[in-house]
Amino acid sequence: MRQLARKASLLVALAVGLPSYAQIVNTTDNSATAQERSLQSSPSAQVQLPQHARLVNGNHLDYAASERQPRGYISGTVFDQSGAVSVGAAVRLSREDSTLNQEVHSGNNGQFSFTNVAPGEFHLTVASSGFATREFAGTLGPGEAYLVPPITLFVATAVTEVHVKETPLTQVELADEQIKQQEKQRVFGLFPNFYVSYVADAVPLTPKQKFRLAWKTSVDPMTLVGIGAIAGVEQATNAFEGYGQGAEGYAKRFGATYVDVVSSTVIGSAVLPSLLRQDPRYFYKGTGSTGSRLLYALGSPLFCKGDNQRWQPNYSNVLGAFASGGISYLYYPAGDRNGAGLFVRNSLIRFGETAFEGVLQEFVIRRLTPRLGKRASDQR
Secondary structure, eight states: OHHHHHHHHHHHHHHTTOOOHHHHHHHHHHHHHHHHHHHHHOGGGSOOOOTTOEEETTEEEOTTTGGGSOOEEEEEEEEETTSOBOSSOEEEEEOTTSSOEEEEEOOTTSEEEEEEEOSEEEEEEEEOTTBOEEEEEEEEOTTOEEEOOOEEEOBOOSOOEEEEEOOOOOHHHHHHHHHHHHTTOEETTTEEOTTEESOTTOOOOOHHHHHHHHHHHHHOHHHHHHHHHHHHHHHHHTOSGGGOSHHHHHHHHHHHHHHHHHHHHHIIIIIHHHHHTBOOSEEOOOOSOHHHHHHHHHTTTTEEEBTTSOEEEOHHHHHHHHHHHHHGGGTSOGGGOOTTHHHHHHHHHHHHHHHHHHHHHHHTGGGGOTTOOOOGGGOO
């Protein structure tokens, strides 16, 4: 009976003009279709991509892809027209898209640097009171240590801006520039201090550059003066009695000491580093606690940087010390060739000299070397 009553009610409803079930379904479908069309035509419904996204071959590239590349380092030196370094010059680093805008001032040595810089094209603006503004543009590669060519400021005239566009230096050219700076390093302005780098990420040297540095050190006049002083002390203490005294004895001591220095320098700092691809220089640390710097310096005879700029055992120095000690058998007096004693003694002396020199480099020599401005870490 209930079912019959329900059917009767439905018939009555149809009779008075209610919409049919098919009409209701069609209405619902049409409403959904209209909503879909509305959403598709609405700009707010579409996905908004970041402004920095790029469209290549119909595909959107991640605008942050360049940010995942290794960052680099930009440095250079500012001079005035007289050739003196320019202190306090404002150096601004920027990009055309305004994603980079940094400013530093040149230090006491005229140098400036920007670290942790994303790769890409960059623009430098150098300004100093009373001088014309200089500009430089270049492209920094991923992980590159970019050395800007020397920038010279000229006294301001009617032309206040000079635009410079130069080709970036190659790795070999950059290493040459750094070596030229090292060759100006002299303790008290006299004694050569060529085998220390104050640039932590200095470019590795080529074999030719390693031999050039060894040769320049070996023939430097002040190297000969130092050897003469050592020979004089040996003469006064009658070291190596077999050489005797007088002018002949002094000449033999001078010659033996000179051969010691040259053989250890050429073998340990040029021949073996070229074959084993190691860097013969001492890399100044200058930061950290006194204890950590002391251990770093004392370990310099046993550890060095490879040409791949990674730390590794200093095979060049170890083998070079023993090779130099072995060569000494050829010219030391027969009475001093006590078996392996001379060989071991000269080798250990070489290790001790290298370690002691590292300590002096880390704590003393830098302050006694002109032409070097103080770094921020040394001004604290």
